[in-house]
Amino acid sequence: MSETSTKKFNIDTVENAAVTPDVQLPWAELGLKQNEFDDVVKVLGRRPTGAELAMYSVMWSEHCSYKSSKNHLRQFGEKVTEEMKKDMLVGIGENAGVTNLGDGWAVTFKIESHNSPSFVEPYQGAATGIGGIVRDIISMGARPVAVMDPLRFGAIGHPDTARVMHGAVAGIGGYGNSLGLPNIGGEMVFDSVYQGNPLVNALAVGVMRHEDIRLANASGLGNKVVLFGARTGGDGIGGASVLASESFDSTKPSKRPAVQVGDPFAEKVLIECCLELFKGSLVEGIQDLGAAGISCATSELASNGDGGMEVELTSVLLRDPTLTPGEILMSESQERMMAVVSPENVAAFEAAMDKWAVEYSWLGEVTDTGRLIIKWEGAVIVDVDPRTVAHDGPVYDRPFARPEWQDALQADTFTGSVQDAARPSTAEGLKAAVLELIASPNMCSKDWITNQYDRYVGGNTAMAFPDDAGVIRVDEETGLGVALATDANGRYTFLDPYHGAQLALSEAYRNVATSGAIPMAVSDCLNFGSPEDPDVMWQLAEAIRGLSDACMELGIPVTGGNVSLYNQTGTTPIHPTPVVAVLGKFDDVARRTPSGWAEDGQAIYLLGTTAAELDGSEWANLRGHLGGAAPKVDLKRERELGEILINASRDGMIDAAHDLSEGGLAAALVESSLRNNAGARVALDEVAARDGVDIFTLLFSETQGRAIVSVPRSEEVRFNDMCTARRFPVSRIGVVDAAGGALDVQGLFTAPLDELREAHEGTLPKYFG
């Protein structure tokens, strides 16, 4: 190390690095592989400085570089038709994709994971997960308008599950509620495969006018670079600094936070302040700071711009003055943004900051050198081509192969298994089975969770949980709006990754269409185990291939997403869990279709046919069985069903609709009855005979492409005609009996709504208080 020391640190300058090629650097501790470090040296033509090493190591990590998945993710960009691109204003690659809604409106949405922080410290991990995804949305120039939270926990009765559940839900609520963003939906699944690896995914959606779309680039020679929001602390850089060689007293390394604490108030102010910047057109480019902090923001802004960038790192406002340059570059402190501002807007920018009492510091400016130069008290400590940091990271073609156990797994069907032996068939047995199903951990009411979320704030929530999709009004004059649903079934994907990913898409698509919206775009969060395990890598490759094929067939593009790997405990990975979010559009959200019926005497129709598909089902899960084939994917059928549900909503033919998914017809009938406390009388013999299945199978099978709807008497002819004209299977299975107070399955059993409700709503309070 050189003697060019300041008061605090031995600073490793570029000049110094050039003349001290043999200095040992802690690249392995920072997570780089030998070949990757060699690449850095090759790219630079010398050894990296400590600060450069910090940047490359975080930017070339799996999380930031997508090195294991990049080769596969390409398919999302390749399998797209011109038609699919029509409404895509910004595609994959930016902070979040942007979709055209018409009338000059655009919508941006994205889903991300915050899995491992949420295991370590559930409250803060989940809270900062919401914070991070919301900043992605702001950085596109949008006003965030809603969030969603797909969750996976370990077994419901496991002693550690309550800790994670309580913390994660309170954290999501605590942060999201404080931002004024309604939570409009999500998922909740308990499965022991997630015991040591809960999944906390978070989705945010924002809206903007077309002219307000902002991109993350630093262009325009002489424009100023500014960092604003929270101060930079030692967050997210590990317990002990491996860059201790930089610190002047290496005998006493300062403490670094083990977890990050979110400050939702700071983020709320940041949102308002950014919207004010956008309103005044005060920023040329903007980027949120998430993983890899300033390393990521500077290198991405610079490499997406038209020149270079030069910044002085000592200008960064610090929460902890002991941070070394490398640590400042790596810090993941929350609630920060970086922007590029033209000199004439500097005063107006500062006025906006002062109004909201947001701290900022000017770090440097855009240059025309094509280099990213970072200085420490004037000495150059980073001199790189920013592309090499941000975009030219390593890419791996990891080996993958169909696991040798996959065939045996698929051969082990539920039908005929030991667990299936006691399949209920009597009236009493069926009623008990329905009660057991709707009280089960995954099928029970999610009120315990969703009651902790503000769904009203903003005044534009036209629909939220427990309806099939969340619906947000975008334009108060016209009612233009969006619908969103997220889905994934880890068991299906475990049985068959290719089709499992397609089933996740099918279900999210179906949920959006059931609400009456036209599906338009997809975002996904791929939660998998270690890519270094060829079995897992195969699951990932298959899931991406399946999802991209299905998007093409359904005609809706993936506009962005996130990959979360290494979700495993020891060598045991989680079920492959590709969470898929589908966004749909309403010309007028007043047309949204809720999931519960209300009007006495309306006819209940079942759309679609039922096959014997119990493998991987909730019922099989309840019986402790997992094997066989995932339900059949039929995208053509999903599309047809979607068209019927959308038309029926638009033309006012139906008053309620609920799709059939996990838990099948049994779950759907109960949920639609409980929604408004309006019972129904249904008769199932005819459909069972038509489809050639027994009543148990009709109730519990998870065949895709189905929904139940309630149709006003006056619309029955029109509705039937529409289905018939489309040759879509439809059957009238009952009527709404609003005052009857029961779900009456004729000839079999009558279940009072109170009894169903008690079963459905009692489970989470029983376990979690």
Next chain:
Amino acid sequence: MTETPLIGGATLAPVDARLAGARIGVVTFPGTLDDRDAIRAVRVSGATAVELWHADSGLGGVDAVIIPGGFSYGDYLRAGAISRFAPLMSTIIKAATGAASSNPLPVLGICNGFQILTEAHLLPGSMIKNDHLKFLCRDQVLRVENNTTAWTNAYSAGQDITVPLKNQDGQYIADEKTLDALEAEGRVAFRYVGGNPNGSRRDIAGISNAAGNVVGLMPHPEHAVEAGYGPGHTGTDGLGFFTSVLNTLLGGN
């Protein structure tokens, strides 16, 4: 950026010029969340909404003020504790206590606004954490106990209304003497019906000052003014708050 204050901008046509002449201020603190919703509610009622900024000290000639819900200053320290010291609050306190005039300013505090009013001692008592310690969002039935205040005169006494409730620190407490006095003077404006959601003393959801111009409550009437966006997809029971103050201002009450 195009002027898009709400996700769209509520531009409901003023029905009546007399109503539109009433100017209702809505205060924004850092961390306020329901200001846009309160502005919308004012517009739906036909009045003109005026945005007020916490750091200003003038009221811009408004006829009434709403302190909306949210997490001003993150609810850090105590809900409403830091906001209470904003310059605008001093002006509001003066105008509401009416020391200088016989027409004290009507002030409505909703949720965080209610908490700010208690911290400012415009209303007695305080809010602590819900007894179950969780944030709770639900549709809540309230009984209108006093329909003679500036903000409740459009309701009938004893009327049940349903509006959203959503908070973490919603448990209303005061000492027994204060509670007895509130009851005796008819200053309990709203009570929870159908189960106490947070442990509030005597099921109190909202109260008023002695003059009836200052009202605070935890539930959110501004989230129940538009069919399709309130409780049960149809509820608009909250609108009465905003028409009440118009009655008061236009001399109808």
Next chain:
Amino acid sequence: MPRIVVDVMLKPEILDPQGKAIVGALPRLGFTAFSAVRQGKRFELTVDGEVTDEILAQAREAAETMLSNPVIEDVVNVEVVADQP
């Protein structure tokens, strides 16, 4: 740097929901010695330089006016603590 510690507790007559939850949970973990728990707040105010009487008076006033709400809380302690390493 020296700090001034300010301790604030809910008034004794006010039921403390957090304390109640804690006292209910303690025995489940085998902590049976405690008959009541109350949760309050502790503030540490850092002073650059020496703690003068004037500064201590400021701390006391801040404690009474802002750090506590006299309707529900009591300031139970204001004290100077020495610098820690």
Next chain:
Amino acid sequence: MPRIVVDVMLKPEILDPQGKAIVGALPRLGFTAFSAVRQGKRFELTVDGEVTDEILAQAREAAETMLSNPVIEDVVNVEVVADQP
């Protein structure tokens, strides 16, 4: 009855949003003497009878395991206070 006081603070390296908001608000009220504020928790555990060593040990253990979250907080003080009227 005697009480045991347990003081818990966020670890110094962890961001304290509440303290940050308070230190920002103090000068607006004229309290300019404080350069930093951190907000923590104070627990008062009531003991029926005498505080034995065993009970104090229980309090210490409860402080470490339940009253604080060791990932982000430190127990900075456990002490017995005499009975107050």
